[in-house]
Amino acid sequence: MIPIPKGFAFGAVCAGFKNSQKLDLGAVVCEKDASAAGVFTKNAFPAAPVLVAQEALEKSGTARAVCINSGQANAATGERGMVDCKLSMEMMGGALGVSEESILPCSTGVIGVPMDMGKWRDAAPKLAESVGSCSAMDFTRAIMTTDAFPKLAWARVTGLPGNGDGGPVHVLGIAKGAGMICPNMATMLSVVMTDAEVEPELLREILKESVDISFNRIVVDGDTSTNDTVFLLASGAAGARVERENKAVLAEAVAEVCQALAYMIAEDGEGATKVIRISVTGAKDTDDAEKVARTIAKSPLVKTAVYGKDPNWGRILCAVGYSGATFNPDHVSITMGNIPLFRNGQPVEGQAKLLLAPHMRRQDVEIGVDLGAGNGVYEVLASDLGHEYIRINAEYTS
Template structure:
């Protein structure tokens, strides 16, 4: 069930600190007024930003306890060396003093250009204004969502709720991301993307281990199953916080309903990220069926999703099924082409080793001119499957990223 109400126990705010060249709001804060338990997943890129290093450390030190989420946009604080780490810590210490918690309970995030010295002084100078900007209304939450945007063209938010004996337990999710999107998120202690940030707030009562057990499968089916350009960023973060303010406990009775609501929010945010991808004209769902395992199905989907030849064909609605077969063929998954069938939307294009006798190029092209459509590829091997969300590659994407840092 959807709800327009926000979870209890949180407040949000955002201000202009002068980090974004546009002059828009660029520092956002979320405060758990009585503290919150949390679980986080971070990028698996070996090159990680300072806030990922610090945030991972803080989550380990506090056992997942978080009081303040501090986010800046316009500077990724990545590839900035020890000075970047020190600057991140300085902002956490200052935020802890301003919002009355220990500095390990401050969870930092950054997004923006990589390799530029981090202006900690601008973030610190903005903290008094953030204190004044803080509130728990939808407008305050929207200001948070707006401030964390970089090349995004629209805010990305989602809400859901479950009813437990007349008490509404709420989930509110906020995300940013439009390019450099191919999340490969893992545990905070695992091998450690500047561009996808996701914050999930709920007022259910749960400990960090319970939250992690629900977050990982929700992320695997949503954020780990999307790609805009195949580039895994250095800052990718998903954080789930539970304030407990509803008084409802996460237990055997409430877990299934809450898990479904969490998956709904994550799925909505993941779709919004791809739909707002840089230069995106078409959102393509790759439905890989008939695989031996879910992992092999996703492996084939990723191979197709990351093929420049496939992605450019999608931009013009060119039903070039040969490119789909070629990408599946070099995915590393063993299969017999004579068992494969492919459909674009409702149009069969490839059947059992050859072009489908029902293939109509004009009809397939018409399917591909829709904003959203599905390509189904059945490997003919088993019962496993996956759905992977991706998009086309356009001249607009090239223009945006050719000029991003200049």
């Protein structure tokens, strides 16, 4: 049973955006104004719903609903895209009985294609009618595109002070994403909900900190989408209030949920068969550690070697070398599955490749790099890269 935070309900319908009979339009609706925060793509071509949602959150820091469609990205659609996005939220506001400014929009699909407003007009009242009769899983399926499986994660918090007994408080996170994945953030949409009471400013802090150690640390293919969005909503319906002094309790739960969803996105990378956990230590500073981790994570040669179960650690060494980080090559160490492969400027003698064979067959493949240059550390999750990724993306619009 998926624990739903108090104060939230879900809706989902088939609007025909995908030219199929699958659910493709969903909503999360709060029974009253919820504190709201968002983190968005850093792509220089943000989609219309990103701009509309940013504007709405800057004005109030609250929301009554999140509305997400799949099958139409409404990105690179110019002024028409902005008009269509606001009109679609006006339709949804009228159907739900809330102001259009209180609805946060998200879209996912093919870039550069205008929205079909006739389908929006038909679907808005149906979506509103479905709210309360649909499950969190229905909503999750409605926002999927090339995802192989729905992505949900949850956590429970106790001991928070409040109007009643102080708990429990629930956190539920839902996400979609499988391809065009590279921070900041990834080609992904996510809604995280809690029934704790949190002021918008504090909620923004919690979300940013959680995203930085979760969604901003996954790589599938090195591409950052135009629509990436993560929302965090707090209904306050549990009667437990989060203040700055007890922020860490809720922040830990939100981070746990975001990290679980981030792992699922890496696991579900288009055509992926493995998750690669890349840990860099001993860097001059955190920035250098991040450079090395991300360079390895985005290397097609490393990713295809992992896909082929080939322990070709020379490709890792090569990526470290062109990462731009500062280090002495003679001080670098490389491991896979905690098996030493390279140390003191030369290969480790022995049966390393033979020992690595069982590790390369695992779902999770671990790569460790110690630069021997300082105390900087960083970790990234990546997926491998195989034939299916090419097929999916070669045929995406055809």
